[in-house]
Amino acid sequence: MLEAVGERVLRAPKELLYALGFMVEIVRNIPAYFQMQRRGGGGGVLKMQILFTGVNALSIVAVLSLAIGAVIIIQGLSILPQLGQGQLIYTILIAVITRELGPILTAFIVIARSGTAISTELGGMVVDHQIEAYMATGLNPITYLAVPRVLGVVISLVLLNIYFNFFGLVGSFLVTQLVQPLALEEYLFGLYGSVTLRDFVASFAKSIIFGMIIGSVATYQGLSVERAGTEVPIRAIKAVGQGITLTVIANAAITLVSYL
Amino acid sequence: MKFRIRFATQIVGAFTILAVVFVIVLMVAIGRGQGWFEPRYEYSTELSSASGLNIGMSVDFRGFEVGRVTNITLNEDNNVDVTFNIRERYIHLVTKGSLVELASNPILGGTLVLHRGTRSSEPLEQFSVIPEWNSDIGRAIREVGFVERSQPPDPISTLLAELDPLLNSISEILGSTELILDTLAGTLDGTVTEGPIAETVTQVLSLLATVEARLEQTESLLAGSDDLLVSVNRIADNAAAASDEFRDPAGIVPRLLGASGTLATLFDDDNVLFDEILDIFTSINATLDELNEVARFAGSQTPQFAAIIEEGREAIIVGQDVLTGLRNNPLLRGGIPERIDQPSNVESFREAQF
Numbered sequence: 001m002l003e004a005v006g007e008r009v010l011r012a013p014k015e016l017l018y019a020l021g022f023m024v025e026i027v028r029n030i031p032a033y034f035q036m037q038r039r040g041g042g043g044g045v046l047k048m049q050i051l052f053t054g055v056n057a058l059s060i061v062a063v064l065s066l067a068i069g070a071v072i073i074i075q076g077l078s079i080l081p082q083l084g085q086g087q088l089i090y091t092i093l094i095a096v097i098t099r100e101l102g103p104i105l106t107a108f109i110v111i112a113r114s115g116t117a118i119s120t121e122l123g124g125m126v127v128d129h130q131i132e133a134y135m136a137t138g139l140n141p142i143t144y145l146a147v148p149r150v151l152g153v154v155i156s157l158v159l160l161n162i163y164f165n166f167f168g169l170v171g172s173f174l175v176t177q178l179v180q181p182l183a184l185e186e187y188l189f190g191l192y193g194s195v196t197l198r199d200f201v202a203s204f205a206k207s208i209i210f211g212m213i214i215g216s217v218a219t220y221q222g223l224s225v226e227r228a229g230t231e232v233p234i235r236a237i238k239a240v241g242q243g244i245t246l247t248v249i250a251n252a253a254i255t256l257v258s259y260l
Numbered sequence: 261m262k263f264r265i266r267f268a269t270q271i272v273g274a275f276t277i278l279a280v281v282f283v284i285v286l287m288v289a290i291g292r293g294q295g296w297f298e299p300r301y302e303y304s305t306e307l308s309s310a311s312g313l314n315i316g317m318s319v320d321f322r323g324f325e326v327g328r329v330t331n332i333t334l335n336e337d338n339n340v341d342v343t344f345n346i347r348e349r350y351i352h353l354v355t356k357g358s359l360v361e362l363a364s365n366p367i368l369g370g371t372l373v374l375h376r377g378t379r380s381s382e383p384l385e386q387f388s389v390i391p392e393w394n395s396d397i398g399r400a401i402r403e404v405g406f407v408e409r410s411q412p413p414d415p416i417s418t419l420l421a422e423l424d425p426l427l428n429s430i431s432e433i434l435g436s437t438e439l440i441l442d443t444l445a446g447t448l449d450g451t452v453t454e455g456p457i458a459e460t461v462t463q464v465l466s467l468l469a470t471v472e473a474r475l476e477q478t479e480s481l482l483a484g485s486d487d488l489l490v491s492v493n494r495i496a497d498n499a500a501a502a503s504d505e506f507r508d509p510a511g512i513v514p515r516l517l518g519a520s521g522t523l524a525t526l527f528d529d530d531n532v533l534f535d536e537i538l539d540i541f542t543s544i545n546a547t548l549d550e551l552n553e554v555a556r557f558a559g560s561q562t563p564q565f566a567a568i569i570e571e572g573r574e575a576i577i578v579g580q581d582v583l584t585g586l587r588n589n590p591l592l593r594g595g596i597p598e599r600i601d602q603p604s605n606v607e608s609f610r611e612a613q614f
Contacts, residue, residue, distance in 0.1 A: 047268055047269060047272050048265075048268060050272045050275070051264065051265075051268045051271060051272055055271055055272065055275045056264075155276075159276060159279040162279040162280075162283055165286075166279075166282050188289070189293070191290075192289065192290050192293025192294055193293070193294075193325065195290055200283075200287075
């Protein structure tokens with residue numbers, strides 16, 4: 001037992017370094033991917049990844065952001081004016097929708113939908129020896145398989161975050177009209193006064209970093225399958241767990257840095 | 261083929277373009293609302309403190325944001341130089357006589373309030389210094405009426421401004437009390453010997469020592485008066501014995517008045533013996549008068565001595581309590597310990613029946 005624990009402890013840093021090296025390898029292969037795309041290959045993978053990860057997740061993101069935005073506005077408008085702080089609703093809305101929940105919730109949705117899908121797909125390809133076939137034909141699996149998926153996740157997350165903000169800030173206003181009518185000018189004026197460029201920069205930065213983390217973890221776990229088909233679901237579960245953990249840690253770190 | 265797969269490129273393109281358009285529209289709208297693309301004119305002011313001030317704080321006029329604070333620095337006079345800008349559309353509010361005021365409180369945050377000058381309608385040149393509302397120049401401008409207040413003072417700030425001196429006073433009083441208690445404790449411990457409090461305590465201690473010495477002297481005096489009373493009693497006993505002798509039929513009277521008695525002899529010696537006896541009686545009379553005086557004095561002073569002793573004893577007890585209380589000050593130690601009262605048998609001089 002002691003030996004097993006010792007082996008795990010000694011293996012953990014090696015695996016972490018290997019994963020970091022994998023992420024660096026993905027970033028290093030991005031120019032190679034675009035070169036390959038210019039030559040007419042690999043473009044379909046990126047397009048389909050954005051379709052599956054971004055477009056197909058739009059409905060759930062829209063519903064989620066509408067509901068959360070409406071709840072924040074309704075609760076804020078009923079509580080904050082009693083404290084003489086009605087204007088704070090816009091600051092809270094920006095902080096919650098744009099800075100915090102937008103990036104992190106879209107990231108969770110993408111982890112649950114696409115993180116598992118990518119790791120399962122790549123794991124299946126390893127089991128079916130498709131990766132070996134790509135290598136045999138001279139295609140780098142990182143360039144051809146991992147990079148477009150990671151890029152697709154990053155682009156999808158950024159776009160989904162924008163839609164989350166759209167539905168959260170604008171759509172929730174429409175929902176609020178059904179419960180507690182509010183003049184559009186008043187709403188926009190309050191919003192303009194509260195939002196800053198830093199809020200958007202922080203939000204987009206989070207989306208890009210979360211996308212890199214989710215895509216890298218999912219492809220890494222998928223390509224880590226060795227030979228058995230039973231390893232595939234195990235790697236998919238690991239991709240979800242590690243993706244969520246690393247995303248939450250990165251979120252806290254970026255929030256901390258943006259407020260310094 | 262499924263529609264989404266078939267038109268994947270178009271769907272992804274629309275998905276991307278819509279998001280980008282939304283971002284651009286939002287940025288332009290926010291930029292226009294916040295005046296990102298609008299020229300701004302820079303001014304400065306000098307404040308006594310940067311408390312409640314921060315870079316990016318809004319400059320307000322009647323509740324509207326007309327500009328923002330861009331820089332805060334401490335100058336050579338230890339005052340705070342504040343640089344702020346005013347949006348072009350509000351530049352007409354910055355005229356000769358304009359003042360700025362920092363309205364800041366910890367609950368609602370703060371703003372730099374712009375008060376419009378009424379002396380001229382021409383805007384001030386860029387980089388001009390606009391005086392602060394409570395500065396000397398600001399007061400002078402207000403007195404001559406060259407400025408109109410753009411918004412009433414913040415009630416919380418006003419309240420805090422009034423509360424601040426009060427809290428400072430309380431803080432000073434607490435500081436002084438702590439110093440006094442420290443000095444008292446130090447004096448009682450003997451570590452502090454200088455200063456008015458230490459001198460007062462020292463004087464009280466020396467006064468108590470003097471009272472104690474006086475009481476000891478009074479006690480010794482009273483002990484002497486007991487001996488005196490014993491002597492007087494002895495004399496009185498002798499006088500009683502003499503009186504019994506006079507009443508005895510075979511006593512001194514027959515011996516004196518008989519034929520061969522002392523008086524006969526006395527009358528036959530040319531008054532020599534009589535004169536001697538007369539001298540003796542005169543001396544005895546004088547002695548008795550003195551004794552009478554002493555006895556009367558002792559009798560009249562005894563209750564007073566007793567009362568003085570009792571009062572002195574109580575004064576010492578109270579003095580001990582005060583000293584113990586100071587040593588065991590409630591803020592420093594454990595307070596005044598309970599004392600078991602010992603009632604005196606001596607009746608107070610004031611309670612004496614006349």
